[in-house]
Amino acid sequence: MKSKQNRKVRGVVRHWLVRTLWAAVFLLVAVGTNAQSGILAPASVVKPRAYVSLQPIPRGKQFEIAVVANIVAGYHVNSHKPTDPYLIPTTITPALPKGFQLVDTIYPPGQEKRFPFSPDKPLNVYSGTVTLRLKLTAQNNAALGPATIPLTLRYQACNDAACLPPVKLPLSAKVDVAAATAKSRSSHPEIFRDASGR
C-alpha cells in the first residue's frame, strides 16, 4: 500500500518536473526570439565573452582584453570598417576605471560577402567567431586588487533577408591589479597568441 502511494507521489513529481522543464524551454525560446516572426532579438545574435591576458596585472604593465564574439549562424554584423558610410560599424568601447589607459583597439578585418539583398555590392562583415582586442595599461595609480572594466559592444546584425536594430551589449572584464614588482602569468594564451584577431 505504502509503495503504491510512493509510486503515485513519484509520478506526480515527475509530471510537474516535465511541465516545469517545458515551460522553461518555452520561456527561453520566447525571450530570445520574436514568436510572431521567428526573428532573433538583436541582443541574442552575438554572445560576447571577455578574456584578460595577464593575471594579476602589475602596475605599469600593458595587458590586453580580448572580446570573443560568437555570432549566431545565419546572421552577420557589419565589420568595424563597413563598405558604406551609412552602415553601422561594430565597436567595442571600455569605460575605464581610474588608473587604466587605453592604448589601442584592434579590430579583425571583415570578410567581403554578397547577400541576396546586395547581390552586386559585397559587404564587409563579421560572421562566426571574431575576436576584438583592447590594449591597455594599468598605471601606477590603479587601485590594487580586483577591478571590473565595463565594456560596451555595439553592433548591427542582419540575416540574409532582414536587419535588426543596432544594439549596445554590456559586458565586463575582471582584472586583478598587483604591485609593479609582482610576478604575473599569461592567461588564455590560445586567444592572445593569434595576432590576426580572428
Added chain:
Amino acid sequence: MNRTGQERTCSARRSNSAALALAVALLAGALFGCSHANSLTSSDLSVSFNDAHGKDISLKLPCSNNCTTGALKGKVVLVNFWATWCDPCRGEIPSLIEFQKQNADKGFTLLGIAMDDDGAKVVQPFVDKTKFDVNGKQMIMNYPIVIGSDSVADKFGGLWAFPTSVLLTRDGKIAKRFIGALTPQDLQYIQGMIGS
C-alpha cells in the same frame, strides 16, 4: 517635394505677421527651403489608421520628403519602416519607387517611416542626395517620408526587423504585414488590393 508642397511651405512662412519673423522666414526659405526639390518641410504629416485592436490611431509625424495635405486619405497605403543603415531596406527602394510611380494615380501611396536614431539629421541628407537606379534611370525617393520612433512603430504593432511594411486598406485597417524586403509576390498582392 512636389511643386504644390513647395508653394505651401513658402506661403506658410510668408503668412507670419511679425516683420522680423517674416524676414527670417523668407531668408530661411531662400537659403534652404523653396529652392530645393526635397527640402525638409516645417509641416507634419497626419497618419490615421486602426491598430490591430481596432483602435483609432492618429499620428502627426515630422515630414522629410514629398508630404502633401491629404496625401494618404482614402488610399491604400503601404507603410514601409526603413533606416539608412539597413542594406535590405535600401535594396528594395528602387522597386518601391517604381511601384509608387505605377500606382500613385490609382489611389495608392507608399509612406516611408525612417527609423534612424538620429532622425532628420541623418535621413534628410540621404533622402535629398541618394539616387537609385530604377530601370536604368537615376531617381530619388518619390513618396512621402516621415521620421519615426519606437513609439510610432509600436502603434503599428511593433517592429522586429528592417524592412517591415504594413499594408493599410483604404479605410485605414491593417491588412497585412511584410517582414523583410518585399518580394514580387508581395507586390502582386498589394497590386491586387489597389486594383488595376
